[in-house]
Amino acid sequence: MHRSGHAKPTLPELFGTRHPIVAGGLMWLSDANYVAAAARAGVLGFITAASFPDDDELRRQIRTCREQADGNPFGVNVSMLPKLVPGEKTESVFKVIIEEGVKIVETSGRNPEAFIPLLHEAGVKVLHKVPSLRYALKAQAIGVDAVSIVGAECGGHPGMEMIGSFVNSAMALEKLDIPFLIGGGIGHGAQIAAALAMGAAGVVIGTRFLVAEEIWAHDGYKQRLIEASESDTTLIMSSIRNTVRALKNETTDIVQATESEVKDVTIQDLMPYISGKIGRDAYVSGDTRRGVLAAGQSLAFVNKSEPLGDIVESLNAEYIAACERIEHLPGLSSQ
Structure with missing residues (x-):
């Protein structure tokens, strides 16, 4: 998937992925096996640090993922909610990430401002996850590299304002200067085309990937x-x-x-x-x-368990078909 003609970098340009898709961190489920499968499929996955609270086990997960990722990028998700990662451990988690040479982190929960200098000094890019635009503007102000705006339709934490993806996308286009991703209810390639058309660098997908064969769940x-x-x-x-x-x-x-x-x-x-x-x-x-x-x-689009790479290829085919439809819309042709 490729997009051109927009000032902000795309997800592939930002992080070196093949597709503009982030496989969002899934608590308990985003392990080395799943994240490496995402990397091989050309999307950006994140090992969830909170699933492996022992630093040595987190190191093992990172090293295993690197061995299986075939040289493709991956990251680590650091949820800074106190109930998941105690505050006194957050810095040690980031130090493990830096020591292991991981260059992308997905942060969520608390404000990551205190850790951004440490991460940037080590060449680590910070993708911060928020539920709505006003939090994205704050994240932009403190210096994150990109934001994921994951709103009302999402599984997990949609925030208190319950603003949907379609509205988040257009508002972010008008208000943000840094690259942004859109999540919440994304499970079809046509939605990816729509998000990119509204200025997003890519999308965040969680629920659609829960039935991937590489997810260890029963x-x-x-x-x-x-x-x-x-x-x-x-x-x-x-x-x-x-x-x-x-x-x-x-x-x-x-x-x-x-x-x-x-x-x-x-x-x-x-x-x-x-x-x-x-x-x-x-x-x-x-x-x-x-x-x-x-x-x-996006349970609407979950219909069978299959390898993650096959799900991504289906999304890509739907994306291409959507782009072809856009090219033939009256008055919207690029010709």
């Missing part, structure tokens, strides 16, 4: 995603200002009831249901009835 979990539709997600945890879009199941029903019935609900009230360990158990067992299982509205 086949029963993947089959549930294949059977689901775009309407089979729901929003929880807005009451504690940490909105999550997840697959509908017994856990989301209980959490929504608790949020409705308990006055001044706290995270302690919800923790017996939302603990990350419960979600990880579902990936291991394939029992998707319990756990907060992040999934976005």
